[in-house]
Amino acid sequence: MAIKEGIRTGGRSARVQQSVHAAVRALLQEQDRASLTVPLIAARAGVTPSTIYRRWSELAALLADVALERLRPDGEPADTGSLRGDLLAWAEQYLDEMSSEVGRNMMRDVISSACPGYCTRILRGQLQVILDRAEARAEALPDLDRLLDLLVAPTVFRILFAEAPPSAQQLPALVDLALA
Structure with missing residues (x-):
């Protein structure tokens, strides 16, 4: 399990x-x-x-393990020079990867296993890198859970359950909401 x-x-x-x-x-x-x-x-x-x-x-846990191996980032999120820019670049890449058929299948595998917390740890790690850079630039920081709730959660929900994933044009509004 x-x-x-x-x-x-x-x-x-x-x-x-x-x-x-x-x-x-x-x-x-x-x-x-x-x-x-x-x-x-x-x-x-x-x-x-x-x-x-x-x-x-179980098979679901194996498929989730294989999916998580692919979900792990190859490197740090892009550094655009600002918190908003970093979040937007990260969100665009995340949307692109997760809204693909492979990405949706990976998310389903993880959800169907008993291991969804692994995804959260990976996401928290990526977002923490962005927040740490913003802190070093003396930018105002949102709470990490706020980013998960207002940027990641609606993106994942729409990818998995809506008729269509959010568009790249909708991401700036989600980033701005998370930063408000």
């Missing part, structure tokens, strides 16, 4: 994770996600199904 934290970065555990993740990614390119099963993934990865169940407990 829960994705295990603190797993060693080397050794057999790392090799198993790497081969299982690679198998999931390859299978997702070859077939519909609804047809994925733990035995199918295990066969592709060269492990037993019990190995996958022991580590991830």
